[in-house]
Amino acid sequence: MPGSTLLTERPETAARTRPGLVLVALLTCQLMIVLDATVMNVALPRIRDDLGFSATGLSWVMSSYTLVFGGLLLLGGRAGDLLGRRRLLVAGVVVFTAASLAGGLADSAAMLVAARVAQGLGAAMAGPSTLALLATTFTEPRARMRALALFSGMASAGFAIGLIAGGLLTEWLSWRSVLFINVPLGVLIVVLAVRHVREPERHPARLDLLGAATGSAGIAAVVYGFIRAASDGWRDGVTAGSLVAGALLLATFVLVEARTAEPLLPLRLFADRNRAAAYVNFLLGPMAGMSMFFFLTQYLQDVHGYGALTTGLAFLPMAALVFATTRLIPVLLPRFGPKPMAVTGALLMTSGVALLTRLGTDTGYVAGLLPSMLLMGLGMGLAFAPLNVVIMTSVPPADAGAAGGVLQTMQQTGATLGLAILVTVAGAATRDAAAGGAAPEEVLVTGMTHAFLASVAIGAAAVLVALTFRRE
Structure with missing residues (x-):
């Protein structure tokens, strides 16, 4: 039918002539998915009071999303390769958006957790296809490198942006707005994807x-x-x-x-030494970096008495530096290669966490926390943006979805694994400090500094892995 031919060709033509809109759609999708890993953090106390969560049950507001998202990413990546990446992207965003609306309207704890589970499902469908579509849409090497660097910056800065957005929305409106904000973003992504994102060639196969x-x-x-x-x-x-x-x-x-x-996961993805090292550091980096977000939000609010909005804004310099650094990747990576950048970035990130081991109850923001945040921002920007490029530019188009799924699985598993280890370390140190008769604030800070020491050890492992990159 002529009409159907027009409908199938129109997005391909538009994608060739409007690459800027393709980039906007895909980066917005990535930001929306990453935001929901942290945007709820500063709203948790109000959610608990409004919906009657128990102290242990409240953790499932975050964990239910993480569990489903991390568990289904590999399947989502390969399904995109086989069924169509744009199709799975659009379907995933629709599921995510509908779940966000349901979560914002939730009148019980069970309904909110169910909505978060559905959000995780939508994110697992859309996430790997987002990265794969970037790699297959932008085929010119420099344009692809720039797009992947922006994607990495959005992923790294998104954790901090989530805290800022969560603080703003919770303070000015309500915790429900933290979920409702995904609705207009989801609609925008779907409209742009349907009209401007080209569906790459599919590779029919058995799942x-x-x-x-x-x-x-x-x-x-x-x-x-x-x-x-x-x-x-x-x-x-x-x-x-x-x-x-x-x-x-x-x-x-x-x-x-x-x-x-x-x-589902071609093991040949790990055959290349640089790509294998990049995957390992996508596991170790979030393991080390999550301690800053989790513990410093508590430190600022419980020790210094910051509100939700002020706490979120405290992370703004780090988020800005991460994103600014990624803009330099298309210039720095061809000149220096991945090894010097990954090593330097991992060293800077580890140094930023190391400064936090000296945290005290009277540590000021400008003198004590800001230098650490700046080192972390610069380090994350240098360490992770090249890894996206190393992975996604070295795989054949047929494996792009699987490669993106593995990458995001490593990130998600690293963040969850790291947080569990660090919380356990902090808990043991806190119990010892409390038994010794320390004041409540000193007990809290003691637990945090021990967790930061564990983060330094993980960061050192990331440095060692970065040293294994080939010079190119």
Whole structure:
């Protein structure tokens, strides 16, 4: 039919002539997904009071999203390769937007958690296709590098932007607006994607259902185990059972992928040394960096008495520096290669966390916290933006969705794993300090500084991995 031909060709033509709108759609999608990992943090006290969450139940406002998102990312990435990346992007954003609206209208704790689960499903569908579409839409090397650097900046700065946005919306409107803001963003993304994003060539194949089941269940079990460890400790039976089950399922997943003709996760993605190192550092970086967001929000509010808005704005210099640094990646990466940038970025990020180990109850923002935030912002911008380029420019187009899914799985698992480890370290130090008769604020700060020490160790591991990059 002529009409149907026009409808199928129109987005392709528009995508070639309006690359700026394609970039806006994809970057907005990435920002929306990343924001929801942190934007709820500063709103949690008001959500608890409004919907009657228990102290332990409140953690599921964050964990339910993380669990579903992390567990289904690999499946979402491969499904995009097989079923159509633009199609899965649009479907995922629709699910995410509808879930956000339902969450904002929630009148019970159960309804809000269910909405967060649906948000995680939508994010897992849309996230990997967002990155894959960037890599396949911008084919000219310099344009692709610029687009991927902006994507990385949006991903890294999004954690801090989420705190700022959450503080603004919670302070000025209500916690429900933190979810409602996704509705106009989702509508904008869908309109731009349908009109301007070109659907890449699909690669028809059978979906690896056994791999999908073992991989998704394994990741979900590991993520749940670490979430459980943060609240119930490492000796809890359910924690141990989840981690053991997750490890067994992931081992089975690797065996399945090695023997499957059309795997969910092509193991050849790890054959290249630079790409493998980039994946490992996408795991270690968020493990080390999450401590700053989680603990400093508590420090600013509980020790210094900052409000939600002021707490969010305190992270603005770091977010701005991350995003500004990524703008330099198209110039710096061709000149220096990934190794010097990854090593320098990891060193700066680790140095920023190391400064926080000297935190005290009377540490000021300008003299004590701001230098650390600036080092972290510069380090994250230099360390992670090149990794996106290394991974996504070295895979064949047929594997772009799978490569993006693995990348985001590493980020999500690293953040969850790191937070669980650091909370456990902080909890042990806090109990010791309390037993010694320290004041409440000193107890809190003691736990945080011990967690920052653990972050420094993880950051040092990221530096060592960065040293393994080949010079190019």
